[in-house]
Every structure is written in structure tokens, then in C-alpha cells.
Amino acid sequence: MSSSRPNHRRGAKTPTRMLRIEGGRAHARPDHLVTEEPLEIRLQSGTGERRILAVTMRTPGHDFELAAGFLFAEGVIASRSQIRRMAYCTDPGEPQQYNIVNVELGSATLPNLAPLERHFYTTSACGVCGRAGLENLRLRCEPLEPGFRVSSQIIVELPRLLSQQQALFQQTGGLHAAALFDKCGKLLAVREDVGRHNALDKLLGWALLENRLPLSEHIVLVSGRASYELAQKTLAAGVPILAAISAPSSLAVELAREFNLTLIGFLRGSFNVYSGQERLEVSTPSPE
Structure with missing residues (x-):
């Protein structure tokens, strides 16, 4: 199986010019925008059968991780061993396309995609969601075990550690991030993208x-809100703690409580715990 995957930041930011209005005066200045381009994910069996599985608007870079993470989080594959090869499109007679990724599986036929109920189309703002996704998750996942406990002081430090690694966000101000920490609060990996779902798919793909x-003894931190889709993807990877800088949605909280996921929101010096508080060590008990 091919394990090569480009980690370049090709086109991750785009230079432009803009007009800055300040103090009633206009100033022409250079600026950098986060790049948003489509990525088409094609699935191929070992015998050559092909299907366009998804099109997502993403920030170029870590595209193979994005494809792998998407396939895993949506239940199309269950392990790395099912991927024989990933490559950018190299169809005969066509120039190489860096916005198309072919994922070749080791099986002779493509997996049954009927449980997913639709031909995927995703955007940078919205993931693949709906009741089909939840039912698929219930078939694949059991409620998480209690597992390890982590100090609330470690949780509080996570946003600072993440922000130190968000170089592209500092330049553009237009990216979401997903970060993986171990149970001691050590930062293991960060992925950024114009879409929060893509950022998490890239992280899980890595x-x-x-x-x-x-990832049964790890913590995931997302830079925005904790949506239903992000909770689904986190659970699929076996992550017991999902923390978000912003608010969780009502469906994310319901999902977290059903699957015993520790869900943290508004992580800004202090934080709210919506589910799975037994995994957190606090210095003094909080009143009900």
C-alpha cells in the first residue's frame, strides 16, 4: 500500500490586495486569504470499479489525510489496511489534477454504500449529517468506556498550546483547527482547514x-463550536474527550450523553461540561 502523502501547504493562502478603512482614511494594503478549492474523492476497487464518493470545499494541503479521515469517519473503511493506494488523479491524456484524489481499496468490489443513503456532497461549512449517519454510528460504535481521568488544569491549557501552532490562521484569520492531545496534555498533531469538518477529517486521517x-486515551480540541457531525467523527475514532472553544449544539450534547463522550464547550480559561464529567479531575466539587 502506498503510504506517501503530500504534506505541503500548496495554495493554502492566496495573496490579494484590499482597501483598509481606518480613522476615516483609506489605505491600499496587501493581504492573504485562506484558499478554498474543491476536492473530489474517488473510490476505486482492486478490479478498477470507480465511484465519485464526495466533493468537499477545502483548503489544499494534507489532502490524502482528508480523504482517509473522511472515509473512516463515515464508516466506508474500518482500518488503514483497507487502503491499497492513494494518489492524485493521473488519468491518461489529462494533466495531473491536484483537486482529485483517487483512493484504491484492496477489495475486489466497492463497499456497500447503501446505508449512507445518498451520494455524498459536502461543503466547507457543513459535513455529511442526518439520521443515516447516526444509525451507521450505532452499528459501528458502543458507548465509550470510562477510561482515564484528566486534570481540569490540563484542559484549560489546551487552547494556548493550539494557538501557538496556528501559523496559517495568524496570517489569514480564516481557518478552523482540530488538535490532538495525549492524556497528559501533550500536543501531538494539528490540522487546519477552511471547513471545521475537514480539519477534523485531516486530523483523524493522520x-x-x-x-x-x-484514540482511546486522547483529547480532541476544535477551534469553533462542537457540532453533531464533529461529535460523530470523534466517537468513530474512539476519542473519549471532545473540547470546543465555542458552544456545542443540542444534538452534539444528546449524542455525547448517549455514547458517554466527555463534551466540553466554551473553553476559554474556564469551561462548561455537558457530558462525561467523571473523566475530569477538579480541585473542589462544583455545586449542582
Whole structure:
């Protein structure tokens, strides 16, 4: 199986000019925008059968991780060993396309995609969601075990550690991030993207390709809100703690409580715990 995957930041930011209005005066200045381009994920069996599985708007870079993470989080594959090869499109007679990734599986036929109920189309703002995704998750996942406990002081430090690694965000101000920490609060990996779902797919794809799954003693931090789809993806990877800088959605909280996921929101010096508080060590008990 091919394990090569480009980690370049090709086109991750785009230079432009803009007009800055300040103090009633206009100033022409250079600026950098986060790049948003489509990525088409094609699935191919060992015998050559092909299907376009998804099109997502993403920030170029870590595209193979994005494809692998998406396939795993949505239940299309269950392990790294099912991927024989990943490559950018190199169809005969066509120039190489860096916005198309072919994922060749080792099986002779493509997996049954009927449980997913639709031909995927995703955007940078919205993941693949709906009841089909939840039912698929219930078939694949059991409620998480209690597992390890982590100090609340470690949790509080996570946003600072993440921000130190967000170089591209500092330049553009237009990216979401997903970060993976171990139970001691050590930062293991960060992925950024214009779409929060893509950032998490890239992170989980990295873990899949590095043979680190399941992430049963890890913490995921996302830079925005904790949505239902992000909770689904986190659970699929076996992550017991999901923390978000912003708010969780109601469906994310429901999902977290059903699967015993520790869900943390508004992580800004202090934080709220919506589910799975037994995994957190606090210095003094909080009143009900």
C-alpha cells in the first residue's frame, strides 16, 4: 500500500490586495486569504470499479489525510489496511489534477454504500449529517468506556498550546483547527482547514495512516463550536474527550450523553461540561 502523502501547504493562502478603512482614511494594503478549492474523492476497487464518493470545499494541503479521515469517519473503511493506494488523479491524456484524489481499496468490489443513503456532497461549512449517519454510528460504535481521568488544569491549557501552532490562521484569520492531545496534555498533531469538518477529517486521517487508532486515551480540541457531525467523527475514532472553544449544539450534547463522550464547550480559561464529567479531575466539587 502506498503510504506517501503530500504534506505541503500548496495554495493554502492566496495573496490579494484590499482597501483598509481606518480613522476615516483609506489605505491600499496587501493581504492573504485562506484558499478554498474543491476536492473530489474517488473510490476505486482492486478490479478498477470507480465511484465519485464526495466533493468537499477545502483548503489544499494534507489532502490524502482528508480523504482517509473522511472515509473512516463515515464508516466506508474500518482500518488503514483497507487502503491499497492513494494518489492524485493521473488519468491518461489529462494533466495531473491536484483537486482529485483517487483512493484504491484492496477489495475486489466497492463497499456497500447503501446505508449512507445518498451520494455524498459536502461543503466547507457543513459535513455529511442526518439520521443515516447516526444509525451507521450505532452499528459501528458502543458507548465509550470510562477510561482515564484528566486534570481540569490540563484542559484549560489546551487552547494556548493550539494557538501557538496556528501559523496559517495568524496570517489569514480564516481557518478552523482540530488538535490532538495525549492524556497528559501533550500536543501531538494539528490540522487546519477552511471547513471545521475537514480539519477534523485531516486530523483523524493522520491518526489512521499513522496506525494510531483507536484514540482511546486522547483529547480532541476544535477551534469553533462542537457540532453533531464533529461529535460523530470523534466517537468513530474512539476519542473519549471532545473540547470546543465555542458552544456545542443540542444534538452534539444528546449524542455525547448517549455514547458517554466527555463534551466540553466554551473553553476559554474556564469551561462548561455537558457530558462525561467523571473523566475530569477538579480541585473542589462544583455545586449542582
